[in-house]
Amino acid sequence: MNRQKSYKELDSQGCLYLVPTPIGNLEDISYRALNILKTVDFVASEDTRNTQKLLNHFDIKVNQISFHEHNSQQRIPELIDYLQAGQSIAQVSDAGMPSISDPGHDLVKACIEENIRVISLPGATAGVTALIASGLPSDTFTFVGFLPRKKGEQKAIFQKLIGREETQIIYESPYRVKTTLENMLEIYPETHPVVLCRELTKIHEEYLRGSIRELLEYLGEHEIKGECCLMIGGGQEQLSTLHEEQLSLTIKEHVETLMSDNQLSSKAAIKEVAKLRGMKKQDIYKEYHDL
Known part of the structure; x- marks a missing residue:
């Protein structure tokens, strides 16, 4: 079991902040996110060029460290060393919440294993x-x-x-x-x-x-x-409606209904009925053509 008191039990170690960034409109960033970016020692960025545009827009001067899927395993021990030395890091992705579809999750796990505080900020997610x-x-x-x-x-x-x-x-x-x-x-x-x-x-x-x-x-x-x-x-x-309405039809009626309602050929309707009923296409074909 790992117990983290995010704010009350401060120690000599640094803190990893997971900071969401705007997914398009820069006005969506929060005051808190800006304050964290201004006060941390480093920003671990998925793309430093992209994050630099954000930092420049809000006139934030902070050092960046490149942290993405291609270098994450080599970079994580380095980031852990910084955190254990008392420095704080904000991890950001190109847009939205970090740790979703980026390597932040591995960094979070490494921090938890070392009893380093991980604090997530709320914000935009697509x-x-x-x-x-x-x-x-x-x-x-x-x-x-x-x-x-x-x-x-x-x-x-x-x-x-x-x-x-x-x-x-x-x-x-x-x-x-x-x-x-x-x-x-x-x-x-x-x-x-x-x-x-x-x-x-x-x-x-x-x-x-x-x-x-x-x-x-x-x-x-x-x-x-x-x-x-x-x-x-x-x-x-949809499946419930299908069972109540369409599955009450015979297979032939079902095929003809799809042909009429959706302007399908008999071949396309047979394929669709097979899919909807979980049956083999050949069996639907035989039933429809009375074979």
Whole structure:
């Protein structure tokens, strides 16, 4: 067991502060975050050039140490030595909360093992900021973060997510989001609700709310820019509706309903019914064609 009294039991060791930075709009930084950045001995930055722009904007003079996924294992012992010597460090990522999709978690664990205080400041985080304006349920959610790039690995993750009740949050590049939605379409019904938010807190902030198919059609005609947050609606409500309505149909009726409602070919509708019912496509084909 590790017990930390963040403020009452000060000692000769330094303190690691986890300081959130704006995800776009610089006005989102807090007074407390600025005060910490002004008073620590070092700032451990994911990208020192990016953080320097922030420091310059607020006229903060502090030394930076590069700390990112490619040098973290070599850098952590050095940072621990500074902290044990009584110096304090603020760890920041390029945007938002540190320790989320960056190597800060390993540094936090190392500090805890050495009984060095770790203090987290509240602040901007893209996933939750996008979620609460998405229109999808926000009372429960799962943060997935960045997906692997390989199609098979993505589909394996979607297979695990499709039955979950809560909204899921994914970070994605604007250059890959269309492919990611295409991979989703092989697992999810094309009518499944998704929301894509880009350029969060910036002048070109945009929410695209609709089904997987609707977003794919939009992306087929429009180029998007800026980091994206993709939110997937929970599946339980949709699966419940499916059981109550669609599964009461015969397989043939189910195929014909999808063909009519979604303007699908028989081949595409058969594939969709197989996916929705958890059956083999060949079995749906035979049933539909009375073979």
